[in-house]
Amino acid sequence: MVVVYKMKKRTKIIIACASLVTVVAAGLFGAGLYFYKVAVVPAPKSFLSKSQKIKPGSSLYPAHQWYQSVHKQRWHELSATRHLKLDANYIAADKPTNKTAVVAHGFMGNKDQMFQYAYMFHNLGYNVLLPDARGHGDSQGNYIGYGWPDRLDYVKWIKKVIARKGADSRIVVFGTSMGGATTMMVSGVKDVPKQVEAYIEDCGYTDVYSEISYQAKQLYNLPRFPLVGIVSAINKVKNGYTFKEASVLNQxxxxxxPMLFIHGAHDHFVPTRMVYPLYKADKGSKELLIVPGKGHARSYQNHPKLYTDTVKKFLERYLK
Incomplete structure (x- = not known):
């Protein structure tokens, strides 16, 4: 009788433990699905600052006024995977040129929000192509790629520029934040056309796993383990890649x-410290600009002359 009692007690403990594990696992999976929606599903994000009206006197006002009135062509392309229709604005230079800047926007941004950079490149004499990444703006897609699937889309955009503007095209790829990461990811793609002569990235992250882990801690005070790994696994099932696989550093x-690295000195969304291992890892000719001031992706706004002059000198050096 004692043996039977002990076996029953042990069975109850095993069942209780199994039930607890099931409840915890279900809870973690539920939390993972919730944060997958926060991090990966395109939708308004409470942690992103709302766009403010550009007022006269703002350093962005001339660029904004120009962008509103300049003629824009609509270009379309199909994504490298999933057959999504992608949308872009193309702005021709005032004088015919074979130089084109392909501009990549940030997380939950769109082509129109990149008006100040379009203005800068236009004033430097470049044609400008401003695509919407998959899941953003007028492009199709139900997930945010953080630059990883997008890197292949941007190679297709580059090839479209060459097809339309000629084999003698000279191209610079530029991006901010997620677009900066996308730019760096493009730089590691094997078949990038030779017409791409330089890259300029502004405040991109080292890899998707590290950036999402950082944001989980900053925004929700959550540790990276196990939540970020769960969200990454869900993303692998849904979208075909893990966050660690999406490594900007490896690309x-x-x-x-040639690549110009730019980062704000006091960036607390993509921390400034991320730019240094990226700069060190790059194997091409490279330059680094740390721009004084606070905020994420605000370096142009904070110091437009310093920003433009640095970009101009970099391009004059490598796209002679």
Whole structure:
């Protein structure tokens, strides 16, 4: 009788433990699905600052006024995977040129929010192509790629520029935040056309896993383990890649073309410290600009002359 009692007690303990594990696992999976929606599903995000009206006197006002009135062509492309229809604005230079800047926007941004950079490149004499990444703006898609699937889309955009503007095209790829990460991811793609002569990235992250882990801690005071791994696994099932696989750092290590790295000195959304290992890992000719001031992706707004002059000198050096 004692043996039977002990076996029953042990069975109850095993069942209780199994039930607890099931409840915890279900809770973690539920939390993972919730944060997958926060991090990966395109939708308004409470942690992003709302766009403010550009007022006269703002450093962005001339660029904004120009962008509202300049003629824009609508270009379309199909994504490299999933057959999504992608949308872009193309702005021709005032004088015919074979130089084109392909501009990549940030997380939950769109092509129209990149008006100040379009203005800068236009004033430097470039044609400008401003795509909407998949899941953003007027492009199709139900997930945010953080630059990883987008890197292949941007290669297709680059090839479209060459097809339309000629084999003698000279192209610079530029991006801010997620677009900066996308730019660096493009630099490591094996078949990037030779017409891409330089890259300029502004405040991109080292890899998707590290950035989402950082944001989980900053925004929700949550540890990276196990939540970020769960969200990454869900993303693998739904979208075909893990966050660790989406490594900007590994892509930059493959680059041999000139790259200008820009980061704000006091960036607390993509921390400034991320730019240093990226700069170190790059194998091509490279330059680094740390711009004084606070805020994320605000370096142009904070110091437009310093920003433009640095970009101009970099391009004059490598796209002579």
């Amino acid at each position: 930059v290590k493959k680059n041999r073309r």
